Amino acid sequence: MKTLKKIAIACALLVSIIGISAFICQEPDKKNTATGVAEGKSFAVLELFTSEGCNSCPPAEQLLEKLGKESAGKPIYVLNYHVDYFDHLGWKDAFGSRENTRRQQEYSTWLNSQVYTPQLVVNGTAEFIGSDEKAVRSAIASQLSIKHQGILSVSVHKTGKQIKVDYLSGNTGDQDDLILGLIQKNGSSNVLRGENAGLRFSHIQIVRNLQSVSLKQSSSGSREFYIPLENNMEKWEVIGIIQNRKTGRITAVDTAQVNQ
Template identity: 30%
Template structure:
């Protein structure tokens, strides 16, 4: 005997299907827009179809003109790839011999700043200095100048895709899996992949140098840097365990996140950026 399907049962079945379809659409929209989703302790995101601006601020705790730039960058600490601005603060080390050692400084950031400057035909590096997707923007503090540059980038289709997964392990430890796919022609130059682990809500009490006596607040500070990893046949993967080994590693997991991007090594242009905050 065939079971009789009542109107009540049919209504519940239709309602269940409708909800399932709505959920699938919502999840698809989230992934397409680059918004992080959580499945257990694993977060995931995917870069959007348009180009996203990587905003690199080169800064130092030893520089008294840097705190205003640090504050300027912090306004986008929660923006993410969906808003087309992904900020990073890279602390250089060439101020460390002038009275105060910046605990967030790394020589590799000084080298990166010099490389980007050389590629653009420049000679002098300084702080604070801002690069937007690999190109210096001297007018970064002028709203119209910055906004115009962002709008130009966002109007361009992405030439690469970045997919990210991030899983917190222990205090200050994370497992990251980044997949990079290039749409750019190989003739444009070697393409490299990078991953940066950043941290928010950092504070320092400066006891020497130009900022002596000041308490400095930092957002989006790069703590770990991986790359360059060349794309081979249009693809690269960075799968690593990242760990911060200092007092700030005890901060809540949701103060951390990762940024991944594809860069043209010949020009310094950043083709696409992905970002993912740690799940909480």
């Protein structure tokens, strides 16, 4: 008890001297060790599954962009996953990937839902038609009223086309994974064939790469991404999500901008 008391006093003095109100002082614990991040955060993570080959997807992408603009300064995070299962209908989506399709299939299992576009998932716990603005806004409001106990901090360092991501998490369980995503902030395409032939698409928050890390053994670490060669001039962001691999529920999120 004397030792703990001395630790508490030392920490209080350190907070007073440095003046960092978010500093977290606690006994070492590999499952609860993120400094500078407050517990009990509310947020809404919006994951839209879409394709340039889907003629019902443009309204959903427009809604996503609208919500993205409205969310500036708010804990609302929008992600645009282009799937690959429309590629055989005449137009190959340059932003689509099998990886994104697999993530949607995971949600199909977690939420007992069909695989379709445009599908929008909020915080890993509810899914809607991506263009249903009323339902999406209701889900966002509901999630922003919930305090999530997960803790996560991500930071990035870019060298050439390599991006190193450092992460630090806390309040996680044995079934929690860290999902790291490399996000291209903007992109566009002239669709020449398929259901949307003749249209020009502008996209935001495009998921270009995903990595999954188990947090069972360690709460901190680093991973690397590589920017696609043809997109070196684009703006990029990294997002981190703590997600339960059995239920899909998201309990923490953080982002870091990639400097040019």
